[in-house]
Amino acid sequence: MDMYDVIVVGAGIEGSSTAYHLAKHGRKTLLLEQFPLPHSRGSSHGQSRITRKAYGEMEHFTVMMKEAYNLWETLEKESGRTIFKKTGMLTMGSADDKFTMGTIRCLQRHAIPHTVLDYNQMKKTYPMVEFPRDFTFVVDKSGGILMADKALMSFHEMFRYYGGTIRDGEEVLEIVPGETVELRTATSRYRAGSVVLTVGAWATKVLPKLQVHLPIRVMRINVLYWKEKVRGRYSPDKFPVFLQENASNGYAVYGLPSEEYPGLVKICLHWGPEVDPDTRDKADDTWVLNTMKKYISKHFPDIEPEPVISETCMYTWSKDENFILDHHPAWRNIVIGAGFSGHGFKLAPVVGKVLAELALNKPPSYDMSPFKVQRFRHNAKL
Incomplete structure (x- = not known):
């Protein structure tokens, strides 16, 4: 059974950014994707997304966007691709x-x-x-404009460059929490010190199996x-x-x-x-x-x-259009990235950085209170 420092489940833009940050910091990282790559079944395909700095209604995102622009520029330089116009x-x-x-x-x-x-x-x-x-x-x-396909391709390419492993066409069938987390797919079993779940729309199916029921x-x-x-x-x-x-x-x-x-x-x-x-x-x-x-x-x-x-x-x-970026309420070595509400792509470089920090039990770079699972405690079964 292969052992990793961190396994990221879901190779959309948020998971790919997370895996990239982990590998760039020298962690042995596996990125698992249920569909063969590239695919158009999720939320990260297509050629373009809007980006901007101002978030008048959610100003904490404006603070994060300042770094997101810098990190997109870094990815452009690393990959040699133009990602932002x-x-x-x-x-x-x-x-x-x-x-x-x-x-x-x-x-x-x-x-x-x-x-x-x-x-x-x-x-x-x-x-x-x-x-x-x-x-x-x-x-x-x-x-x-963010060139979405090029951004995703660049994260995958640079993740591999920094030593990461991608396994696509492998749906995670079972997650077994513990001191180390075990994942089972149809063909393999894997273990990791931490797991990050960035499964997009399938969060509505994966999270309830881990006793997390969120208003998404x-x-x-x-x-x-x-x-x-x-x-x-x-x-x-x-x-x-x-x-x-x-x-x-x-x-x-x-x-x-x-x-x-x-x-x-x-x-x-x-x-x-x-x-x-x-x-x-x-x-x-x-x-x-x-x-x-x-x-x-x-x-x-x-x-x-x-x-x-x-x-x-x-x-x-x-429910509140804020992301969910947090540890599992019971198992700190399972990290959840979900609920991106149609505006997560532009923030992906920062989201990936923060999820990587959570997976490594490092102090996050931003105030995480808007993104906590517990904010839904009145209407979520945890």
């Missing part, structure tokens, strides 16, 4: 929109370069969109691509990434310029039907498509209001 991020809302006003205050407090625009200024800069005249618009100049749920997200009426109208040099928090019936909408597919713009609803991760394709997403068609028609006159490509990913949504 700066475009700026546009946010908009009415004068009483808490997200927009909170974003402006956060940008100001943390001295993050930004520009606040009124309607006329916005239209001069971004004539290809249409929003109410009484809206306030703000551009976080640090925002942009899995949603299927439609990743939609829309055709430009005029080719190049929404290219990255003309149009930024954007996020409108209260866009449609209280749901957020986000988008990226035409980057992945020539002539197609990625604009998606930040919500979706609740699903079982093993049967996600059965979900009825008609209401999502109808909502987004209306949104595109209303706000993006230079885009055809019918999606050309529809892909899917999953969010594992925690």
Whole structure:
């Protein structure tokens, strides 16, 4: 039976970052993944994600994002790949929109370069969109695109470079806690001093087997691509990434310029039907498509209001939208990373660093109180 310092279960972006940090610090590390790599069954596939520094509603993430940018740059240098493309991020809302006003205050407090625009200024800069005249618009100049596939590939590549081992196509069937933790797959048994569980949507299935029941749920997200009426109208040099928090019936909408597919713009609803991760394709997403068609028609006159490509990913949504980064309540050598709620990718380098620290029983680099399992003690069975 192979023995490791740490085994990380789940080779999505959070687990891969964790494994990378562990191997980089000389720990014998195994990264286990249930599906053959690369795959599109989880939450880390695809070519692009939005990133930004300002988190007006959750300012502890703004603090963490400062280091995340530095760590992404380090990974770029190590791998030789361009992972980040700066475009700026546009946010908009009415004068009483808490997200927009909170974003402006956060940008100001943390001295993050930004520009606040009124309607006329916005239209001069971004004539290809249409929003109410009484809206306030703000551009976080640090925002942009993370090349998701390249980021994941780079973590895997550098993990191996630092001596790590990846075993894909091996679903963990049993976790046996103890002074050392034993993992059983269909083909092998492994032991480790510590285990980190970064299993994405499958946290809803894995954690209950370890007597941890958290208020998290899995949603299927439609990743939609829309055709430009005029080719190049929404290219990255003309149009930024954007996020409108209260866009449609209280749901957020986000988008990226035409980057992945020539002539197609990625604009998606930040919500979706609740699903079982093993049967996600059965979900009825008609209401999502109808909502987004209306949104595109209303706000993006230079885009055809019918999606050309529809892909899917999953969010594992925690009740308060904060992550779960903590030791198991009973076994400190089992570490949980879960509930990334659709905004964990950009923070992955810091999440991986913190989970590695927890696995090694080192003092974490950040205040972990927002991420504790125990915050759910009133509505979670532990």
